[in-house]
Amino acid sequence: MTITVEETFNKEGMIKHFTIENKLQTRVKIANLGATITHFIVRDKEGKDVDIVLGYNPVETYFDNTDTYFGATVGRSANRLANANFTLNDQEYKIPKNEGENNLHSGPTGYQIRLWNVASYSPEDQSLTFTLNSLDGDQGYPGNLAISVTFELTDANELIISYKGISDQDTLFNLTNHSYFNLNGHDQGTIENHLMELKADTFTPIIDSHSITSGEMREVTDTAFDFKQAKTIGKDIESSEEQLVFAGGYDHNWILTEPSMDTPFAVVKGDLSGIQLEAFTTLPGVQFYTGNFLDHNKGKDGKIYGKRNGFCLETQYFPNAINIDAFESPILRANQEVTTQTKYKVTAL
Numbered sequence: 001m002t003i004t005v006e007e008t009f010n011k012e013g014m015i016k017h018f019t020i021e022n023k024l025q026t027r028v029k030i031a032n033l034g035a036t037i038t039h040f041i042v043r044d045k046e047g048k049d050v051d052i053v054l055g056y057n058p059v060e061t062y063f064d065n066t067d068t069y070f071g072a073t074v075g076r077s078a079n080r081l082a083n084a085n086f087t088l089n090d091q092e093y094k095i096p097k098n099e100g101e102n103n104l105h106s107g108p109t110g111y112q113i114r115l116w117n118v119a120s121y122s123p124e125d126q127s128l129t130f131t132l133n134s135l136d137g138d139q140g141y142p143g144n145l146a147i148s149v150t151f152e153l154t155d156a157n158e159l160i161i162s163y164k165g166i167s168d169q170d171t172l173f174n175l176t177n178h179s180y181f182n183l184n185g186h187d188q189g190t191i192e193n194h195l196m197e198l199k200a201d202t203f204t205p206i207i208d209s210h211s212i213t214s215g216e217m218r219e220v221t222d223t224a225f226d227f228k229q230a231k232t233i234g235k236d237i238e239s240s241e242e243q244l245v246f247a248g249g250y251d252h253n254w255i256l257t258e259p260s261m262d263t264p265f266a267v268v269k270g271d272l273s274g275i276q277l278e279a280f281t282t283l284p285g286v287q288f289y290t291g292n293f294l295d296h297n298k299g300k301d302g303k304i305y306g307k308r309n310g311f312c313l314e315t316q317y318f319p320n321a322i323n324i325d326a327f328e329s330p331i332l333r334a335n336q337e338v339t340t341q342t343k344y345k346v347t348a349l
């Protein structure tokens with residue numbers, strides 16, 4: 001296991017771009033800019049290197065990562081808050097609107113464009129920790145929040161992401177990673193032929209094209225949202241179901257049957273590469289997003305990404321949960337440290 005670092009000076013500060021490599025020669029590249037996963041390079045069954053995440057280069061480009069959120073750590077509150085406000089302890093908080101009337105991924109100054117501190121690492125380590133002090137009032141949220149995000153790559157090809165937070169006031173804590181995977185390779189076009197199993201009996205429908213949830217939890221059986229038995233991502237994606245029309249494809253939160261770090265909630269396989277991704281989490285939900293809004297995005301190695309060239313499994317509390325009684329709220333109580341975890345495990349079959 002090794003960790004190496006490349007440093008780039010920028011007017012905003014020093015960008016540190018780390019590469020963690022394990023004994024299977026898997027290399028995960030992560031930048032302190034946005035605590036962002038920029039590359040995830042694994043060997044396929046023929047021994048060829050395949051980079052399975054979409055991204056940008058050069059690394060400074062991530063200062064503009066406010067549209068796709070490629071690979072980023074998103075917070076303090078991932079996904080949408082209706083009307084860009086919420087009430088906590090009887091006090092109303094107004095946060096910036098950046099998607100119509102709503103707040104998406106905490107607004108225009110999200111954690112994905114911050115330079116995070118590098119807590120410590122040594123070349124022999126297999127993990128890397130970034131920290132960020134998000135002050136009281138940052139993005140409109142209450143409480144001085146101390147965050148750490150640790151990325152650990154194991155020799156079993158597992159990337160484990162641990163989010164830790166502690167605040168001096170009650171606040172929201174709902175961090176996610178926004179990697180777009182393409183298991184055939186980031187430059188290999190659509191993910192619609194990937195095979196996916198998602199262990200969820202219900203999802204949270206949206207009320208219109210602004211992707212706001214109402215509190216309803218709907219059964220997936222007999223709908224395009226049923227991935228309990230593996231099927232290709234594209235099989236039903238163009239169906240006329242209203243929910244798919246609203247979002248232009250999948251861009252919804254599924255309620256996980258059994259959040260666990262031992263049993264995957266999703267298993268996805270690249271049809272061309274045979275590379276398989278298993279996803280695990282301690283969190284109650286996952287936003288499965290099929291890159292419906294990608295449209296001529298200029299990515300790594302000169303590649304132009306188009307619609308559905310990647311998929312995201314954004315583990316999280318349910319969208320808009322703080323505003324909906326039926327959903328568990330992502331409230332972090334003052335002076336109580338919390339840790340949430342997500343793991344992506346890759347196998348070349």
Ligand code: GAL
Pocket residue numbers: 067068069079104211251287289293314
């Ligand atoms: C997803 C969101 C999508 C889109 C995307 C970023 O988390 O659900 O609607 O906004 O982020 O482009």
